[in-house]
Amino acid sequence: SQQGEEDPQALSIQEGENATMNCSYKTSINNLQWYRQNSGRGLVHLILIRSNEREKHSGRLRVTLDTSKKSSSLLITASRAADTASYFCATDRAGWGAQKLVFGQGTRLTINP
Amino acid sequence: NAGVTQTPKFQVLKTGQSMTLQCAQDMNHNSMYWYRQDPGMGLRLIYYSASEGTTDKGEVPNGYNVSRLNKREFSLRLESAAPSQTSVYFCASSRSYEQYFGPGTRLTVT
Numbered sequence: 584s585q586q587g588e589e590d591p592q593a594l595s596i597q598e599g600e601n602a603t604m605n606c607s608y609k610t611s612i613n614n615l616q617w618y619r620q621n622s623g624r625g626l627v628h629l630i631l632i633r634s635n636e637r638e639k640h641s642g643r644l645r646v647t648l649d650t651s652k653k654s655s656s657l658l659i660t661a662s663r664a665a666d667t668a669s670y671f672c673a674t675d676r677a678g679w680g681a682q683k684l685v686f687g688q689g690t691r692l693t694i695n696p
Numbered sequence: 697n698a699g700v701t702q703t704p705k706f707q708v709l710k711t712g713q714s715m716t717l718q719c720a721q722d723m724n725h726n727s728m729y730w731y732r733q734d735p736g737m738g739l740r741l742i743y744y745s746a747s748e749g750t751t752d753k754g755e756v757p758n759g760y761n762v763s764r765l766n767k768r769e770f771s772l773r774l775e776s777a778a779p780s781q782t783s784v785y786f787c788a789s790s791r792s793y794e795q796y797f798g799p800g801t802r803l804t805v806t
Contacts, residue, residue: 614793616794623800624800625700625798625799625800626795626797627797631794671739673739675793682744682746682790683754684741685741686731686739686740688737688738689738
């Protein structure tokens with residue numbers, strides 16, 4: 584079963600604009616992570632936010648977490664062509680342990696020059 | 697550091713054939729994982745190994761077996777391949793929460 588549902592499934596914006604993608608999940612979590620996948624490649628870890636955190640920044644990335652709504656958002660500011668990729672949220676359910684990540688279906692982001 | 701390496705990159709099998717996907721990491725990580733990625737489904741955990749000598753089932757273990765050969769290597773075996781196992785397979789490793797992924801193996805079962 585898929586824990587994370589991502590929205591939108593696909594997003595196309597102009598270079599320089601901000602991109603926001605959302606993730607909703609169903610059960611209590613310990614942490615939520617975001618990963619990026621370039622076409623034909625493995626996933627790359629971007630950022631982790633713990634269940635007791637509400638917001639976290641890393642460079643041009645801003646992640647928020649609302650545990651009452653069981654949702655998270657990833658904001659990429661001042662987008663670049665190199666940001667074109669699929670983005671996945673992943674959660675480790677409370678009680679399952681850090682190893683058992685459940686991934687969402689992903690948002691495919693296209694940055695147009 | 698090569699990170700996580702997987703072999704082969706591509707494989708075509710006939711239904712009923714067997715094969716082993718190999719994975720190795722050089723980051724001295726305790727935990728290793730096997731996922732499959734199908735179109736529109738995200739990644740699903742097949743098996744994982746929290747430490748050398750232990751393995752546990754993930755979300756979709758049926759039809760697969762694994763071996764944690766040593767701390768570096770974690771292999772995935774398909775004993776009798778089925779068309780439903782056509783997918784891209786990713787191996788990953790971790791020290792704590794952040795997982796590091798290999799480049800994937802694209803498997804087609806005809």
